[in-house]
Amino acid sequence: MVEDRREALLQAAIWVFLRQGYQGASVKAITEQAGCATGTFYLYFPSKDDCLSALIDRLYERVLAAVAAARAQETAVTDKLWVSMEAAVRVFDEERQLAAVVLRDAPGASPLFRERLDRVRRTLAALIAEDLGEAGMAPWERECAARMLEGALGEVLVWQMAEEGGTARLWDAGQVVRRLFWRGCGLPARAGASEASPRSPEGNVLGRDSAW
Amino acid sequence: MVEDRREALLQAAIWVFLRQGYQGASVKAITEQAGCATGTFYLYFPSKDDCLSALIDRLYERVLAAVAAARAQETAVTDKLWVSMEAAVRVFDEERQLAAVVLRDAPGASPLFRERLDRVRRTLAALIAEDLGEAGMAPWERECAARMLEGALGEVLVWQMAEEGGTARLWDAGQVVRRLFWRGCGLPARAGASEASPRSPEGNVLGRDSAW
């Protein structure tokens, strides 16, 4: 089916970009990984650039959708912020390779991607900043804090992805970031937060008694 | 002088990488910007890759030197951490273009750079983690927190560098990150911290009475 091919190519692109970087990856390498001929790539993407753009869009569609869905469940502003962060971390965790490619390679690949990435980032940052505003933070700090959160999550993701042997503990790391950010913003402690959503097989690494 | 040439080439490389990205920049563009012939580049760098490597090294030499110098002035662990962050922000602010190139382009350019970048990052992260350990944070959280801080500072830097019209407020943004991180880690409030080192012309944007 048409969508299967496109999907296979996108997955292959993620796989190859992750290993060779965007610039280092040739279209030939992608199609070989996808199991089709070079020309086939161009039946699904106008250019190599458009392929990466599609990946960027894909990641943020998923993040935005998850965040929107999570927020819809809550009424209180701080609750919305709290679940938003969780939703974002969850998507990063589930789509870790896609996320690593987009967050690591796209910014340096070309101003084009930077701009595209920034559009969605601004959307997310605006959401977070809005929440923080309602929580009483001044405008400029809000923006900084929102960007800080994005950078922190991205870095933690890329860091964990680089760990050898599939021992990545993205989810746990995401929880740490969330907690630290939360407290840093002076928001009210959330009792039992950490136990609420253990996701890593080993269970939540943060003990109940942790000052965290 | 030999060092002048090398320096001119490094500056030219920063200038060109910042605008075209690492992969998008040709050696020819760099030498033209530096005012010398293409071949001359190879008298000072074995390859284009080595040029970026030199920039990575340069940034971290400066960061590490500044951090070390700042720490030497303090005795208390929390004080060391506090001034370390300030020192890092100061270097990022002073070498903003260099920092933007290294933090934005290097990770996506090749595994080679990722590795090199990671070596120094680990050094810094270890320092921060050590401080946090003495401040009572558990080992795993410490690492996460350290990475988070690095990611946050990098993101805020790149974000501000992208702002049009030279209105970048790197220093202010760095302060916000520092404060938020500090509180997030549950470290004791530092009275009057923000007023201690106003660097942006407009003065510190965070008013004395800010909850921050």
Next chain:
Amino acid sequence: MVEDRREALLQAAIWVFLRQGYQGASVKAITEQAGCATGTFYLYFPSKDDCLSALIDRLYERVLAAVAAARAQETAVTDKLWVSMEAAVRVFDEERQLAAVVLRDAPGASPLFRERLDRVRRTLAALIAEDLGEAGMAPWERECAARMLEGALGEVLVWQMAEEGGTARLWDAGQVVRRLFWRGCGLPARAGASEASPRSPEGNVLGRDSAW
């Protein structure tokens, strides 16, 4: 019907070749213009080359047929030559797009087309040369003159086709060429020749009193 499809493809090919040139035109563009799928093209032509070959053949079949028919009406050699030229111009005028494609694109496209084109040209040139021989011109000049006539008519055609706004006056231009060639060959003036076959809507542009 089968012939309809083939005809539609040939018309589409003319349309596309005229705008993009033979090499610049893709089979896909032709089939899109013809309203069918890419593969369908190959049910009617073994290759893209054969399609242009078919157009070359088509033009010269028509020219040769018209010339033959016109000549059959006359008995005197000079009369045969005179009406031959008129017949050729008429076909070029009626099939101006086809003629423009064949005369403009085919020679440069490949030795293959040059050869094919040349075969028919030789046929026509031989006819003309024969007439000129009976009119007393030496063998070598006859050949030159015949080629000259072909080149002149082709050039005038392409020139007029390039004129903007559909103001092409192919027929008139053809008449001028015919007259000039006729006199150039030292053939006896043909009284009232120009009035005999006004074809352009505006009527013959050459007034009766013209030295021409």
Next chain:
Amino acid sequence: MVEDRREALLQAAIWVFLRQGYQGASVKAITEQAGCATGTFYLYFPSKDDCLSALIDRLYERVLAAVAAARAQETAVTDKLWVSMEAAVRVFDEERQLAAVVLRDAPGASPLFRERLDRVRRTLAALIAEDLGEAGMAPWERECAARMLEGALGEVLVWQMAEEGGTARLWDAGQVVRRLFWRGCGLPARAGASEASPRSPEGNVLGRDSAW
């Protein structure tokens, strides 16, 4: 020397275009013929297109220069026209391969070349038309006649170039065209014209007694 390389590439391009056509010729084939590497081509021409453009310009620079020089020697209008034609034929004869490439391949290669070619053609046609005007021909016929002459000379050139075995008699053929055109325009016979400039080794093929 720099100009040598460029010249070698242009000559190689003529050689290859003549045999394979413009589109059929690869840059690799040109550089191999010129004895240098593929990339070298791009040190001298921004693109393959620019190479053909340079050839077009070169041909017409030479034609225009020769025509201008010839005209400068004459005062009477008909003399100017007469020597103009001779000059053009001489250049076509001397630069026969260049001329064949430009006249045969350029028109079909792309609208770009058509336009470029047409600019110079208009210049030449205007000159001829002007002369014919002073000789009493009506405006519209003048233009037709000028184009006709261009087409005739071009066709005769390409025709002769296609002859096998280097037996091309371009100069002779050009003389025939000139004579026929001259008489066709009703211009006064030029006594002994043909004997004035025998150029082909075999001597002028047109006997003194020829009606021509």
Next chain:
DNA sequence: AATGAATGAGTCTTCATTCAT
């Protein structure tokens, strides 16, 4: 030390042609 012309491997992309449906 400096130059910059030359190299040629490698890239993205196009497109004539095929063939399973």
Next chain:
DNA sequence: CATGAATGAAGACTCATTCAT
């Protein structure tokens, strides 16, 4: 007959790197 997705060879062009001067 018709389709149009798939193919893969080929081509224009780039650019890091070298080296004779």
